[in-house]
Structure formats: structure tokens, C-alpha cells
Amino acid sequence: MTSFVWELVPTKIVILNKFELYRQLSFGADLVIVMTMFIVTTAVFMVLVKRPQTPYRLQFLMVSLFLLSYSFISALALFADVWWVEGVLLVLKVAAVCAATGTIIAMLRLRWKLATVVSLPSPEDLNALNLELEKEININREESAKLAKAEQQFRTFLKHAPDGIVIFDSSGVILYLNDMAEILYQYEHEELLGKPVVVLIPERLLHFTERLDVDDIDTEAILARLEKKDWTALRKDGTEFPSEIGLSGFTLDGDDVVLMTVRDISERRSLEEKMRKDSTQLAHLSRVSSVGQMAAGLAHELNQPLTAISNNTYTANQLVERLPRKEPLLQATIKESYESAQHAGRIIRSLRQLIKKTDGTRQATDLNELVATTVDFLMPEAKSANVKINLNLSTVLPQIMIDPVQTKQVILNLGLNAIEALKTATTGQQPKAISIGTKLDDEHVIVTVADNGPGLSAEMQANLFQPYISSKETGMGLGLSICKTFVESQGGTLHHRETRNGGATFYFQLKVQ
Amino acid sequence: MRHFIFNSKCSKQGLKLEYKISVVDDDLAARTSLQRMLAIHDYSVQVFESGEAFLEQIDQQSYGVVLLDIAMPQLSGTEVQQQLLERGIAIPLIFLTGHGDVPTSVQAMKNGAVDFLEKPYSVDVLLEKLNEALDGERTRQAQAASQCLVLTNFANLTSREKEIMAALSFGHAQRSNKEIAAELNLSPRTVEEYRSRVISKMQAQSITHLVEMAKQVGIYQHKA
Numbered sequence: 195m196t197s198f199v200w201e202l203v204p205t206k207i208v209i210l211n212k213f214e215l216y217r218q219l220s221f222g223a224d225l226v227i228v229m230t231m232f233i234v235t236t237a238v239f240m241v242l243v244k245r246p247q248t249p250y251r252l253q254f255l256m257v258s259l260f261l262l263s264y265s266f267i268s269a270l271a272l273f274a275d276v277w278w279v280e281g282v283l284l285v286l287k288v289a290a291v292c293a294a295t296g297t298i299i300a301m302l303r304l305r306w307k308l309a310t311v312v313s314l315p316s317p318e319d320l321n322a323l324n325l326e327l328e329k330e331i332n333i334n335r336e337e338s339a340k341l342a343k344a345e346q347q348f349r350t351f352l353k354h355a356p357d358g359i360v361i362f363d364s365s366g367v368i369l370y371l372n373d374m375a376e377i378l379y380q381y382e383h384e385e386l387l388g389k390p391v392v393v394l395i396p397e398r399l400l401h402f403t404e405r406l407d408v409d410d411i412d413t414e415a416i417l418a419r420l421e422k423k424d425w426t427a428l429r430k431d432g433t434e435f436p437s438e439i440g441l442s443g444f445t446l447d448g449d450d451v452v453l454m455t456v457r458d459i460s461e462r463r464s465l466e467e468k469m470r471k472d473s474t475q476l477a478h479l480s481r482v483s484s485v486g487q488m489a490a491g492l493a494h495e496l497n498q499p500l501t502a503i504s505n506n507t508y509t510a511n512q513l514v515e516r517l518p519r520k521e522p523l524l525q526a527t528i529k530e531s532y533e534s535a536q537h538a539g540r541i542i543r544s545l546r547q548l549i550k551k552t553d554g555t556r557q558a559t560d561l562n563e564l565v566a567t568t569v570d571f572l573m574p575e576a577k578s579a580n581v582k583i584n585l586n587l588s589t590v591l592p593q594i595m596i597d598p599v600q601t602k603q604v605i606l607n608l609g610l611n612a613i614e615a616l617k618t619a620t621t622g623q624q625p626k627a628i629s630i631g632t633k634l635d636d637e638h639v640i641v642t643v644a645d646n647g648p649g650l651s652a653e654m655q656a657n658l659f660q661p662y663i664s665s666k667e668t669g670m671g672l673g674l675s676i677c678k679t680f681v682e683s684q685g686g687t688l689h690h691r692e693t694r695n696g697g698a699t700f701y702f703q704l705k706v707q
Numbered sequence: 708m709r710h711f712i713f714n715s716k717c718s719k720q721g722l723k724l725e726y727k728i729s730v731v732d733d734d735l736a737a738r739t740s741l742q743r744m745l746a747i748h749d750y751s752v753q754v755f756e757s758g759e760a761f762l763e764q765i766d767q768q769s770y771g772v773v774l775l776d777i778a779m780p781q782l783s784g785t786e787v788q789q790q791l792l793e794r795g796i797a798i799p800l801i802f803l804t805g806h807g808d809v810p811t812s813v814q815a816m817k818n819g820a821v822d823f824l825e826k827p828y829s830v831d832v833l834l835e836k837l838n839e840a841l842d843g844e845r846t847r848q849a850q851a852a853s854q855c856l857v858l859t860n861f862a863n864l865t866s867r868e869k870e871i872m873a874a875l876s877f878g879h880a881q882r883s884n885k886e887i888a889a890e891l892n893l894s895p896r897t898v899e900e901y902r903s904r905v906i907s908k909m910q911a912q913s914i915t916h917l918v919e920m921a922k923q924v925g926i927y928q929h930k931a
Contacts, residue, residue: 497826497827500827501803501828503740503827505744506740506744508744508830509740509743512744512748513747535827536829656781682808682810685810
């Protein structure tokens, strides 16, 4: 082969006349051009083969194939002298024609898309597009981040809400519960997700006789019953607790969901229960001592007419005795009436003794504490009448021997009277208030109950401690008379005086032994 | 403390005075029935329906007994008693009450009440207590009257007469006129004259009486 090539070359280079020179140079140039063409087209062809994503690959491929075949031809045409080259050339030319035809066909296929081909974006355009895309991507990312943050925030709010929150869908399936709900119901989050909300309600409250099934649950009915503010909730371990339920239904992403808030009101319930019990007890005591004191009050009242009967029958007896004619029967009758009146008096006295015995016993008492517990009972009344209670308790009170039940009753009655008076009164600018005070004075402890209401009219003052006289429509008028009896039976005194700023002040004093 | 009145009213005091029973009770029936009962027993009665009404008309000159209810509106019976004490009026009180609690009754007695009766009281008992109180009053009045009289009379003696009286009553009046005359540097006849004058002025019924009066006015000397 090398001798073949060597043989070729000298034949061309040896002849050195002008024509031959130009021919030599031309040949050289042709050789370079052809080589270059050959290399370039081969390269393009290889690239195209290697890159399947090139747009209009077919067309480029055909073109490059055509050019490649042409470069082959050109290369070989340079050595057309050699006899077999002509043959090969011919073959190649046939191939080139085929390639040309193919190229024409491929190009024809492009004819409608010429505009598109022309408008393919340039690198600069592509860069610009890229930058824009990047910007958009960044913005999206930011928005997503914000959204995620907001969602996170709300999740945190729900999670940490002071009331339990349970969210369930329209079929009652629990979608979410927050930390407090977990604590209240003693479930883990995962344990309740997907479960029907009825597992949180005691069975007996659902009124189902069948076994509970997710499909059987009438969520509408349950929700309707859940609307009741107070409900009993069921914990995981089967224990129950009284709860306050709030419900809110809304649509989220096209689905109907219900948000339920739960609050454990056991403490409130037990407090209410206690207050109710205390109130009942006090009412009972009130009634009991009222009856007792009513009897005592009645007794006292009976004494007056009995005295009159007694005096009058005695007088009548005397007058009959002075008659000129003796009237033994009349006299006997009258005398017996007198005796009966006296007898009735004795009965009443013994009744009073009896009442005194059961009225309670004296014991060493902290008066300030007594006042404080009494104020506890007055609070609800005061609150509903919008009356403030001020306390002014002495710090140097010794314990005194008093009947705590009776004394409490007195303070309570005086306090209730004051609140009652303020209910319908106007105090102008001042807020309605009653003040209860204790103080030590020589050998007495003095308890004062004052109000800034309208005070007492002269008529009321005249009949103040009389039983059965009342300024209230429904009052029996026993309150103050009873108070007085209670105080006096402990050796104390009950008084009323006008306050400087209007309003009534009642005070009683008890001896300190 | 009883106040002594140094004027001619003195002599008018005494047994002849009519004692008024005051009934203080806010209950009409109780008040009226009591008044009627006392009236037919010949007492002089006045009625009051409140403590204030009673206190308004009472003064140092009032004499009698007060029958007092305790449970009354405004001023209670015990408060009336308090008022009387403060004013220095020492009139006997009998409490008549429908209440009857021990502490009040004890306090009332401590403050000088004559008695404390629970309604309906036995009328016999009431009348008994009433008479006791009245007797006590009469005795007291009589004493006061005589005391008043003595002092008034004594005030009317001249200083000389007073001297004589003192001398006369000295040593239980055992001395003779001569001795007294000697002591006072007077003639026995003068002494005799003064003696009868003093006795008459002092309204003494005897020497012993005079000695008593001397004691009352405070000029009695036991021994020299």
C-alpha cells in the first residue's frame, strides 16, 4: 500500500512547469478542502447519531449524509487517475444521488414548518427563558415555604389550644385531635385517627340497642344531641367525665367537617354541687330555726292578749264580788277563765324553755371567720343584684363564746335585707355596696352591717323589730324580730342607726366573757 | 341620790301625796286591761304607749311606781330604765315582759328594778309587789320629808341658837342648864329661854328628838 501511495505522489510533484505548479497547488488545496469536508461531515454525522434529541434530526442527518457522501466523492475524485477509483466513484455517486434525493424529500417534509424552524430560540433567548423560569421557581418555592409555615403555625395553635379539639368528617370519622384532647380522653393521636367520634361518648347516651358499627351511626342525630352544652365524655379507660362541648361545622376543600371543642368541667360541677348542698343545708337550717323562732315569736305575741285576758278576768271577778247580790256561778266562771289564761302563760313559758334548749349551744368562735363564711353565702345574691360587699374586720378580735349558728343567721338576715333594699334602689353615682365590719369595744364585740341604699322611713323605723310587720310584699316580717331574739338570747343587743351618707346600718353587740 | 329640796315645798311632802301608777306598754289590750284592773282597786293610774311619751312628762317631782314593758319599738323598757338612772330619777320600776330572757332580767334587777314579772303575770303577785313598792316609797318619802323639814328648820336658827342646840344635845343631853350656862358663859335663865325657843323652832317633840335632829344636821358631839 505504501509503495502505491509513494508511487502516486512523485508522479504529481516531479513535473515542475507553471501549469504543473498550479495543478500541483490546486491538487493540494483540493486535498485539504476535501479532507476538511470529510472530517467535518463525519463529525456532524457522529454528533447527530450520538444525540437523539436534536430537533429535526432526520433532516440534519440526511443533509450530513449527503455531504458526507459528497466529500467521499470529492476525496476520491482527486485520485481519479487510478483505474478502480472510477468504479468506486461511480458507486459513491449513486449513493450521493440517493442521499440527495432523501435530503430533498426530508427537506420537503419541513416545508410547512419552515417558520417554526426559523423561529427556534437562539441561545440568548434560551438563557433569558431559563432565568425567568428560575425566578418563577424561586417564587413558588417561597410561597410554598410560607404556606407550610402558616400551616405549621395553625397546627401548633390547635395542638396547644387549652381546650381539647377534635375534628371529624361528615361521617363521624376523626381526622385530627390536639394535645389537650389526647390528655382529656387519654388516647394517643394515632389511636383515634380514623375512628368514629362515637367512641368518645358513653354508650348509654347514644341510645343504640345494637352493637355500634361505623355504618350504623347516625351522625346527624348524634351531632344534634351533642349540641347540648353539657355532655358526658368517655375516656380510653372507660371512665367518664362531665364535659362542655362546642361544635362548629364548616367546609374544608369541598368536604364537610365538624370541629368539636371539649372542656373538662368536673371541677366546676363539684363546686356547683357543693354550693347547692351548702345552700340546701342553710335553707334547711333556716327553716328549722325559722320554725323554732316563729314559735318563739308567736309565743311572745300570744303573751300580750293573754295578759289582757288575765287582767280583764281578774277585774271582772273583782267587780262581780262587789255586786250586792252574790253570783257564785258567774264568779266561778270568771275565775276559771283567769286561771286558764295563767295556765296558758305557763305553757308558753315552758315552750320557750324547750326552744331555748334546742336552739344551739355556745362555743368559742372566731367571729371574723364566721363573717367570712356568711359572706360566701351572700355572694351569689350580691352578684345577681350587682351589689359589692366590703369587709372591714378587726384584727384584734378574741374568740368569743357565742352560738355560731344563730349568729350566722343574724348576719345572713341582715346582709340579705341590705341586698334586698339595694336591689330596687338607686345609689346615683356610687356603686351599690354593703359593708360588714367587726370591731372590739371595751367588753363587747360589735358586728355592723351597713348599706348605702335609701335607708329606712320613719314608719319602718317605728316598727323595725316587730314581728309580722314587713316592708316586703312577700315578707312575713320575721327576719329582724328573729335576729333580735337570737341576739338577745345570747345576752346581746341589736340596734339600727342612720348612716351619715344615707342608707341603713344595723349593728349588734355581744359580750366578750 | 335623792335630792333634798330646801324650800317650803318640803313641808308639803308626805303621806298625803297621791301616788300615781304609770303603765308603759305599746300593746293596747295589755295596757288598757291593766289600767282598768288597777282603777277598780282604787289606784291612780296614767298610761303611756311608749317609753318616750313616759319620759317626756316625768321629772324630779314625780312620785309613784312604774309598770314597764320591755319589748317596745324605739325605746325599750331597759333603755327607759337607763334614761331614768342618767337623769337621777329614782322611781321604783316593775318590769312586765312577754320575753323573759334571763340576761335581760338580771341586768334590769342590777340596775335597781323592784321586780321582773313575765306576762301573763299573776295579778295577785303584781298587786303584792305594787303595794310593797308603794310602801317603800311612802317610807322613803316620809323620811325625806322629815329630813327636809329638819334641815329647813335648822337653817332658820340663829347662830346662837345653833350653839345652844349643839350644847343641849351634847352627851345625850344629860347635862343641866347650869352646866351648859357655865360652859357658854351665859345665865341659866338665858339658857332656859333658848332651850324652849330651839325646841319650838325645831319642832322637837322631846329632848331625845332634838338629839336625833342634831345628829341629822351633823352638829351632834359625842363627847367633848
